[in-house]
Amino acid sequence: MTAPLYVLEYHLVNYRRTWRSSALSTLVIPLLTLLGFGVGVGAYVRGGVEGVPYIDWIVPGLIASTAMQAAFGEATWPVLSYFEWLKVYFAQAAAPLRVGDILGGHLAFMLFRVVLSAAAFLAMAAAFGTLHSWWAPLTLVVALLVGFAAAAPTMAYAASITSDSYLIILMRFAVLPMSLFSGVFFPVESLPVLLRWVAYVFPLWHGVELSRDAMLGLAPGLLGVVHVAVLLAWCAAGWLLAVSRFRRRLVI
Amino acid sequence: MTSLIHARGLVKRFGDFTAVDGIDVDVRRGEAFGFLGPNGAGKSSTMRMIGCVSPPTGGVLEILGMDPRRDGPAIRAKLGVCPQLDNLDIELTVRENLTTYARFFGISRKEARRRADELLEFVQLAERADSKVEPLSGGMKRRLTIARAMVNQPEMVLLDEPTTGLDPQARHLVWERLFRLKQQGVTLVLTTHYMDEAEQLCDRLVVMDGGRIVAEGSPRSLIEQYSTREVVELRFATEDQAAYADKLAGIGERLEVLPDRILLYVADGDGAADEVNRRSLSPASVLVRRSSLEDVFLHLTGRTLVD
Numbered sequence: 001m002t003a004p005l006y007v008l009e010y011h012l013v014n015y016r017r018t019w020r021s022s023a024l025s026t027l028v029i030p031l032l033t034l035l036g037f038g039v040g041v042g043a044y045v046r047g048g049v050e051g052v053p054y055i056d057w058i059v060p061g062l063i064a065s066t067a068m069q070a071a072f073g074e075a076t077w078p079v080l081s082y083f084e085w086l087k088v089y090f091a092q093a094a095a096p097l098r099v100g101d102i103l104g105g106h107l108a109f110m111l112f113r114v115v116l117s118a119a120a121f122l123a124m125a126a127a128f129g130t131l132h133s134w135w136a137p138l139t140l141v142v143a144l145l146v147g148f149a150a151a152a153p154t155m156a157y158a159a160s161i162t163s164d165s166y167l168i169i170l171m172r173f174a175v176l177p178m179s180l181f182s183g184v185f186f187p188v189e190s191l192p193v194l195l196r197w198v199a200y201v202f203p204l205w206h207g208v209e210l211s212r213d214a215m216l217g218l219a220p221g222l223l224g225v226v227h228v229a230v231l232l233a234w235c236a237a238g239w240l241l242a243v244s245r246f247r248r249r250l251v252i
Numbered sequence: 253m254t255s256l257i258h259a260r261g262l263v264k265r266f267g268d269f270t271a272v273d274g275i276d277v278d279v280r281r282g283e284a285f286g287f288l289g290p291n292g293a294g295k296s297s298t299m300r301m302i303g304c305v306s307p308p309t310g311g312v313l314e315i316l317g318m319d320p321r322r323d324g325p326a327i328r329a330k331l332g333v334c335p336q337l338d339n340l341d342i343e344l345t346v347r348e349n350l351t352t353y354a355r356f357f358g359i360s361r362k363e364a365r366r367r368a369d370e371l372l373e374f375v376q377l378a379e380r381a382d383s384k385v386e387p388l389s390g391g392m393k394r395r396l397t398i399a400r401a402m403v404n405q406p407e408m409v410l411l412d413e414p415t416t417g418l419d420p421q422a423r424h425l426v427w428e429r430l431f432r433l434k435q436q437g438v439t440l441v442l443t444t445h446y447m448d449e450a451e452q453l454c455d456r457l458v459v460m461d462g463g464r465i466v467a468e469g470s471p472r473s474l475i476e477q478y479s480t481r482e483v484v485e486l487r488f489a490t491e492d493q494a495a496y497a498d499k500l501a502g503i504g505e506r507l508e509v510l511p512d513r514i515l516l517y518v519a520d521g522d523g524a525a526d527e528v529n530r531r532s533l534s535p536a537s538v539l540v541r542r543s544s545l546e547d548v549f550l551h552l553t554g555r556t557l558v559d
C-alpha cells in the first residue's frame with residue numbers, strides 16, 4: 001500500500017525543483033480570468049444569471065474548469081515524456097513497483113496539483129468578495145473529482161500515442177469544446193440540444209453544477225447524485241483504461 | 253548450488269516475430285555472465301524477461317528461485333538494472349537520483365542518503381553530488397546509472413550494453429568499477445557486442461544469433477573451440493585479394509578472404525608468416541596476432557551487417 005506513496009514522493013521531490021515557475025501562473029491566471037470575465041463581461045450581464053450576480057455565478061464554474069485544465073496539463077505532455085523522452089516510467093518499472101503503483105502515484109501528484117490550482121482560484125475569488133456560503137470549500141472536493149475524471153482517461157490517451165501532435169488534437173477537439181459548452185460561462189440551456197449533449201456526456205458540466213451548488217449554498221438534490229455518479233463513472237473507466245494502456249507500454 | 257537465473261526452452265514472441273527462440277541458461281552466484289550477439293539477436297529481450305518487465309511467452313524461467321510471472325515485484329526488489337539507454341532524471345540532482353530511486357525499494361530516507369553518498373564515492377561522482385544530471389558527460393551518466401542500480405544492494409545486476417557509446421577512457425573506468433563489483437561478489441549479467449568487454453569482464457558467456465544460443469563457454473574456451481590460437485592478417489597490393497587464396501592453400505586450419513585482406517587461422521602465426529615468405533607471395537603487410545573473441549563471434553554469426 002505504501003508503494004504508490006513512494007511514487008508520489010518522487011513527483012513531489014521533482015516538483016520542489018520546478019514549483020516556482022508554475023506558482024506564478026497558478027495565481028495570475030485566476031486573477032486575469034476574474035478581471036476579464038467576472039468584472040469585464042459581468043458589467044454587461046445586467047440582472048445576473050439565475051438570480052445571482054454574474055461574477056458569483058461564473059466563479060464556481062471557473063474553479064471546476066481550472067481543475068480540469070490543471071488535470072489536462074499534468075496528464076498530457078508529462079505522461080508522454082515519461083514514456084517517450086525521459087523514460088521515467090521505465091526506470092520505475094524496473095524497481096519493485098507495480099503498474100498500478102506507478103500510475104496511482106503519478107495520478108495522486110496530479111490531483112495534488114489540481115487541488116492546489118483550485119484552492120488558489122478559490123482564494124482569489126474570496127478576495128473578489130464572491131464567497132457567500134460555508135459550503136464553498138466543498139468546491140475543492142468537486143475539483144478533486146473533476147481532476148480525477150479528466151486526468152485518468154487523458155493518461156490513458158497519452159500512454160497510447162508516441163507523438164505530441166495527438167495531444168494538440170486532444171486540446172482542440174476535446175478540451176476546448178468541453179470548456180466552452182459545459183455551463184462555465186453561460187447556462188447550457190442556451191445551447192442547441194446537440195451541443196447540450198457535449199455537456200451531459202463529458203465530465204466538466206457535472207463538476208461545474210456541483211461546484212456552483214456548493215459555492216452558492218444550494219442543495220444539489222437528486223440531480224447532484226447523478227452528477228457525482230457520472231464523474232465517478234469517468235474516474236473508474238479512466239482508471240481501468242489507463243492501467244491497461246500503461247501495462248501495454250511497460251510490460252511487453 | 254542453485255542458479256540465480258535458470259531458463260529452459262525460454263521463448264519470447266512479439267506477434268509473429270520470435271525474438272528469443274528456446275534458450276537454456278544457468279547463471280551461478282558470483283559469476284559475471286555475458287550475452288553476446290549482433291543487433292536483433294534477442295539479448296535485450298532476454299534481459300527484459302530476466303528483469304521481470306517482460307513476461308516469457310513460453311518455457312521455464314526462474315530468477316533467484318522465484319517465478320517472474322508471479323513474483324515480479326519480489327524479484328525486482330533484489331535486482332539492479334542498468335538499461336541500455338540512460339533513464340536518469342535530468343531535472344534532479346545526482347544525489348536525488350539515487351535517493352528517490354532508493355525510496356521505491358522502501359529504503360528509509362536517512363539510509364537512502366547514506367547509501368547515495370557511499371555509491372557516489374564508489375563511482376567517483378561524489379564531487380558532483382549536488383549538480384544536475386543534464387550537463388554530465390556520457391560516462392558520468394552511465395556510472396550514475398550503475399550506482400542507481402546498486403542502491404538496493406542487489407543480489408544480481410543486469411547491465412544492457414553498459415559501455416555502448418562511451419569514449420575509451422569512460423569505458424575503461426566503467427569496466428574497472430564493474431570489475432570491483434565482481435570482486436565484491438556481486439553477480440553481473442551483461443549484454444554486449446564488444447568482444448573486448450566480454451573478454452575483460454565475463455567468466456562465462458553465450459553467443460546468441462537469431463534468438464538462439466549458438467555457443468557457450470568461457471572466453472578462452474570459446475576461442476579454443478571456434479578459432480585457432482593465432483591469426484595472420486595478410487594484405488596484398490591488389491584489388492583482388494581472392495587471387496592469392498589458392499597460393500596460400502595448406503597454410504593453417506582455415507582461410508578467410510575479405511575485400512581488403514586475407515585471414516589465416518593458424519596455431520603458429522610466425523611459422524605461417526615464414527611459409528608465406530617461402531612461397532614468395534610478398535604481401536604488402538603481415539600482422540600476426542592472437543585470436544580473439546571477435547574471431548569466434550564473426551565465425552559464428554557471420555560478417556553480414558545486421559541493422
